[in-house]
Amino acid sequence: MLKEKILIVEDDVEFCDLLAEALREEGFVVAQTNDPIKGKALLEKGSFAAVLLDYKMPGLNGTELVKKIKSEGRSMKVFIISGRPFIDKILETEGLTELVTAVIPKPVDFDLLLKKLRNMK
Numbered sequence: 255m256l257k258e259k260i261l262i263v264e265d266d267v268e269f270c271d272l273l274a275e276a277l278r279e280e281g282f283v284v285a286q287t288n289d290p291i292k293g294k295a296l297l298e299k300g301s302f303a304a305v306l307l308d309y310k311m312p313g314l315n316g317t318e319l320v321k322k323i324k325s326e327g328r329s330m331k332v333f334i335i336s337g338r339p340f341i342d343k344i345l346e347t348e349g350l351t352e353l354v355t356a357v358i359p360k361p362v363d364f365d366l367l368l369k370k371l372r373n374m375k
Contacts, residue, residue, distance in 0.1 A: 258303040258374065262286040263293030263319065264335065265311040273306070276364060282371070290314035297323060302330050304374060306358070306367075309336035309344075317348050324353045331355040331374050335362060 260282050264270040267288050274286040285300060287293045290311045297305065297319065305323065307316035316334050323332060332353060334341065337360035345351050356370050 257281055257283045258371070259283045259285070259301065260371070261293065261296055261300065261302045261305045263290055263296075263305065263311070263316070264288065264308040265290070266308070273362070273364075277368075277371075280368060290316075290319065294319060294322065297328075304331040304333060304355070304371060306333045306335055309334050309338055309341060317345070317350055320350055320353050333358055333367070333370065336360060 260277060262270055262274055262284060264273065264286070265288050270286050270288055274284045277284050285296055285302070287296060290313050294314065307319055309316040320332050320334070323330065333356050334345065334354050335358045338344065341357050342351070345354055345357070358367050358370070
């Protein structure tokens with residue numbers, strides 16, 4: 255069985271490391287970065303089944319990366335991770351609701367995230 259490749263772009267270093275480690279323990283192949291500009295470069299170079307993006311990061315936010323992924327016609331699943339209230343409304347206002355597979359609220363329910371990642375088709 256081919257292992258799913260996942261990219262995590264999250265500016266909280268500790269949270270990013272914990273999430274990556276937990277996903278690796280579950281059998282996923284994980285690339286990670288705390289820098290959204292590096293995340294953009296990894297997206298351009300790599301092939302991922304899914305990307306987990308923090309919504310609010312310095313320099314480039316998650317929605318800008320979503321727009322880039324989709325403008326290139328990439329078919330990967332996009333999960334926005336956010337502690338912001340009303341994130342669904344923000345995505346709707348920015349016209350991104352249809353482009354995002356799921357919003358994962360912070361604090362992250364790892365079991366829920368794992369279920370969504372395993373149900374990717």
